[in-house]
Amino acid sequence: MKNRGLLLVVSGPAGAGKGTICGTFMQRHPQVHLSVSATTRAPRAMEQEGIHYYFLQQQQFEQMIAQDAFIEWANFCGNYYGTPRAKVEEKLAAGQDVLLEIEVQGAMQVKKKFPEAVLIFILPPSMEELRSRIIGRGTETMEVIDRRMARAAEEVELAQQYDYFILNDTVEEATDRFESIVQAEKIKVSRNLTLLKEVRGQ
Amino acid sequence: MKNRGLLLVVSGPAGAGKGTICGTFMQRHPQVHLSVSATTRAPRAMEQEGIHYYFLQQQQFEQMIAQDAFIEWANFCGNYYGTPRAKVEEKLAAGQDVLLEIEVQGAMQVKKKFPEAVLIFILPPSMEELRSRIIGRGTETMEVIDRRMARAAEEVELAQQYDYFILNDTVEEATDRFESIVQAEKIKVSRNLTLLKEVRGQ
Numbered sequence: 001m002k003n004r005g006l007l008l009v010v011s012g013p014a015g016a017g018k019g020t021i022c023g024t025f026m027q028r029h030p031q032v033h034l035s036v037s038a039t040t041r042a043p044r045a046m047e048q049e050g051i052h053y054y055f056l057q058q059q060q061f062e063q064m065i066a067q068d069a070f071i072e073w074a075n076f077c078g079n080y081y082g083t084p085r086a087k088v089e090e091k092l093a094a095g096q097d098v099l100l101e102i103e104v105q106g107a108m109q110v111k112k113k114f115p116e117a118v119l120i121f122i123l124p125p126s127m128e129e130l131r132s133r134i135i136g137r138g139t140e141t142m143e144v145i146d147r148r149m150a151r152a153a154e155e156v157e158l159a160q161q162y163d164y165f166i167l168n169d170t171v172e173e174a175t176d177r178f179e180s181i182v183q184a185e186k187i188k189v190s191r192n193l194t195l196l197k198e199v200r201g202q
Numbered sequence: 203m204k205n206r207g208l209l210l211v212v213s214g215p216a217g218a219g220k221g222t223i224c225g226t227f228m229q230r231h232p233q234v235h236l237s238v239s240a241t242t243r244a245p246r247a248m249e250q251e252g253i254h255y256y257f258l259q260q261q262q263f264e265q266m267i268a269q270d271a272f273i274e275w276a277n278f279c280g281n282y283y284g285t286p287r288a289k290v291e292e293k294l295a296a297g298q299d300v301l302l303e304i305e306v307q308g309a310m311q312v313k314k315k316f317p318e319a320v321l322i323f324i325l326p327p328s329m330e331e332l333r334s335r336i337i338g339r340g341t342e343t344m345e346v347i348d349r350r351m352a353r354a355a356e357e358v359e360l361a362q363q364y365d366y367f368i369l370n371d372t373v374e375e376a377t378d379r380f381e382s383i384v385q386a387e388k389i390k391v392s393r394n395l396t397l398l399k400e401v402r403g404q
Contacts, residue, residue, distance in 0.1 A: 123401055156402050164389050184386035187366050200358050
């Protein structure tokens with residue numbers, strides 16, 4: 001019997017580098033299914049339907065909420081964001097691993113509904129380093145930077161609810177650690193009771 | 203603050219290859235402390251004091267039992283075997299990882315005393331494969347082979363109490379999996395609450 005896939009949930013403050021780490025991980029493991037979120041906010045330039053987001057009307061989104069069609073959802077600044085359930089369930093059942101890159105609040109919802117999910121928090125080497133990375137982008141005002149830093153501190157507080165953390169010192173090393181987590185989770189006894197029976201010849 | 207070392211406990215039926223995997227792992231990670239067991243059985247040819255075992259008199263061993271100086275011990279066929287506590291505690295406290303290669307009953311004792319220990323069970327690809335490996339050694343009578351197989355089946359039954367299993371198809375791959383487990387365990391949030399506080403700057 002084929003095992004269910006792993007549900008991998010990755011979060012972390014903006015600027016900690018979770019997008020880069022997930023991207024590098026997906027390059028190394030293209031067989032993993034990267035879940036695409038749905039949102040009601042307007043597409044930005046370059047954003048493509050079904051690749052960056054599924055862009056929905058508010059009514060469509062609220063109908064899906066009513067049908068329990070999201071694994072997690074939230075409303076930020078008047079826009080909905082959520083992870084559609086159907087494809088995630090289908091891939092997991094087929095034994096394919098699924099990667100969600102979502103906010104901490106969403107991750108907490110996922111953990112409740114899927115206790116077997118693997119929650120990974122990406123950490124910057126330090127909050128000072130995070131600040132200099134955000135400043136380094138050169139695109140943000142000091143006010144935005146301060147707001148991001150306050151938010152990052154709140155998010156790191158919630159990191160204690162996660163299963164693993166990855167300190168993002170270099171992308172290569174951080175991605176190696178991500179791979180180790182996936183490898184180790186796959187050979188947990190609790191996920192392989194059927195295989196153990198098979199080895200005993202039962 | 204330095205984290206405590208990991209207490210790695212490896213078991214598996216005779217013939218599954220746990221000695222080879224642990225040996226390869228130790229070659230790659232010589233900084234890990236390989237715990238040496240104590241026994242009251244007589245040394246075999248080539249066995250060296252302090253390398254293969256600490257060879258003790260029965261009275262010495264029983265005195266150490268009375269002093270709770272073993273993490274785990276058992277009596278097989280009239281001989282005592284056990285893991286002396288002092289060095290293991292000292293290395294863990296200094297942040298060094300410790301590897302115990304012990305029987306399943308001993309591993310269960312360790313898990314009770316050190317709930318944070320990481321229990322790894324080495325599995326042969328199948329029981330048929332195990333039998334052919336034991337036969338392949340060419341040194342055992344059929345009676346011994348049958349006894350070993352019955353014992354192996356009992357041990358695999360207990361594998362369900364372990365945290366991870368490693369299917370020993372090839373030594374290289376099995377050792378890679380061992381490394382992933384160690385890597386992943388080191389970045390579990392539950393083992394790093396102090397570090398998380400440091401990142402928050404508290």
